[in-house]
Amino acid sequence: MKKIGFCGCGNMGSAMVKGILDQGICGKEDLIVSHLTESGCKRSRREFGVEATTNVADVVKYSPLVFLAVKPQFYEEVLTEIRPYLTTEHVLVGIAPGKTLDWIRKRAVTGLKAARFMPNTPAMVGEGMTAVCMDEGMPEDKKEILLKIAGSFGKTQVVPERLMDAAGAVSGCSPAFVYQFIESMADAGVLMGMPRAMAYEFASQTVLGSAKMVLESGLHPGELKDMVTSPGGTTIEGIRTLEREGMRGAVMEALISCWEKGKKM
Template sequence: MKIGFIGCGNMATAMIKGILDSGKVTAEQMIASAKSDQTREKISSELGIAAAKTNVEVVDFADVVFLAVKPQYYEEVISEIKDDIQKNQVIVTIAPGKTLTWLSERLGSEVKIIRTMPNTPAMVKEGMMGMCKNELVTDEELQQVKEICESFGKAEVVPESLIDVVVGVSGSSPAYVFMFIEAMADAAVADGMPRAQAYKFAAQSVLGSAKMVLETGKHPGELKDMVCSPGGTTIEAVRVLEEKGMRSAVIEASKACVKKGREM
């Protein structure tokens, strides 16, 4: 299988590295395009794959084409490539707000489309991706693309109605987590801990806590209760977080994120 990327920013670079490291596809089976000479040089030297001068060159080469440009450039890119797409090719998108219907109207009604939403932890092969397909994509083709995407994290098939929810709960949520880590580290620094050490303590605590949720199968509330001893330090911190509206702030932020995604 030959894979192409139109666009090679941070997300595409993380995805390409994960795919190459998995060994499922060789460098000779991959190609990527970019607008700038500097990025094309990075594609060749850092990633070791072919650097296309045009987006059409990617389409002419690949069996699976990832549209990895920002949402505002989708119209422009689609107009460039739509006449060169073949019926046996699969187009994979990673942009919020661009529905299967919207994409089909612009790419053509006979084009196989898989809509996905990845996130930046793909950079460390711990990404989380939601994906859905149009009726032209076979289950086998969807599974093949899913396996490719699992080179850089986890992937799950969801109804298209939930793709915008995926944006809120995983696509954008690393930013919320980074803010939480930064805030915890700031508090530790205020109490005398060196900043580099504070980031390490905070980040490892978040990593370990997330792993407990995934590996124990316990409800997050149960795990929280396990830390909260009667009259202890943790329940006092939890009391303040509840007083300050932490849960409500996170819920409202995520809902605003989903709303924005649907409007794009």
């Protein structure tokens, strides 16, 4: 009997599978994943050595713990295909925005327990941030394995379900904006004469180090900003420019638009 299954194993599924295997949550023989295509199956077999199938029902037949790691628009179709094989012993984990515990349960079988993860792609390098919520009455042993899995590819927090869409915006979507920030910092470096590779390293390591400062110093981000900002110096000139260009408002509006879209999905 396989233990952990993934319906879909693309960007997010692969990151999760990698974390599970790297942290020894289970062996590769205890994992089964499904793909739409045979080439996807070959990729998972080659990268992870796991069993891979184009028949999504096999995942449910072999595994009592099933992650729904397909794009949100395929949730309905995949749930219709797997429903005949679901039992009350299964735990279904949705990772898509807007697919609530109730939405998943209604399309499964009565009595089945559901959970939701909201991971992000930094999980690929073991630095994910994953929000988790689950049905009340989730058995303790299942709760324990779910949290172990969520912690295998980064940090995790259990949150009330009403905050899952917020987590989707603040940690799920925002890596894209951080990459845009890094790219624009590096573009500026190139304009100033830095070689491209050097500009990316300087920009990326600065973002990494600054995030670590926030997480590890316990200081308010504003206080950390003040520490960089000498009176009459260079940094305060840049801060004036960012304030004038509305950076903070733009970032807030971007995350709010993700949140609003997530609620409608």
